[in-house]
Amino acid sequence: MASRILANLIVAGGSVIVRAAATAWRQAVVNGQRSGMTPESLKNAAAASKQMNLEEAYKILGTDSNAGIEEVMKRYAHLMQQNEKHGSFYLQSKVYRAKERIEQEVQEQHGGQ
Numbered sequence: 001m002a003s004r005i006l007a008n009l010i011v012a013g014g015s016v017i018v019r020a021a022a023t024a025w026r027q028a029v030v031n032g033q034r035s036g037m038t039p040e041s042l043k044n045a046a047a048a049s050k051q052m053n054l055e056e057a058y059k060i061l062g063t064d065s066n067a068g069i070e071e072v073m074k075r076y077a078h079l080m081q082q083n084e085k086h087g088s089f090y091l092q093s094k095v096y097r098a099k100e101r102i103e104q105e106v107q108e109q110h111g112g113q
Helices: 002-034 039-050 054-061 069-086 089-112
Strands: none
Touching: 054 069, 054 089, 069 089
16 A cells, blocks of 8 residues: 555656656747747857867867977877876877867968968
8 A cells, every 4th residue: 555655656746847847948948039049059059168179178188389280199199098008088088189179270270371
């Protein structure tokens, strides 16, 4: 008997939470539409916040903004080699993304000239 009551309470509580979450979601969508947000602008804002900035990339690789691409690649190779020994996928991805961001900047500078 107690297990049946407990199961009913869990089901009832779960349904209340689901309804509240759905209502909150609908209200958030309405508020976003009122403020002029579109799905495209939300997607663009999310993409911009995910990209590493140049200063962070240089800090991760342990160089400064005056470093040439050769020094950046040397630091990248050293850090990746060290990380292979001790193994952290998170660190490898941060180092790789830092190198990638600096390469992107160098390409933009050379492409713009």
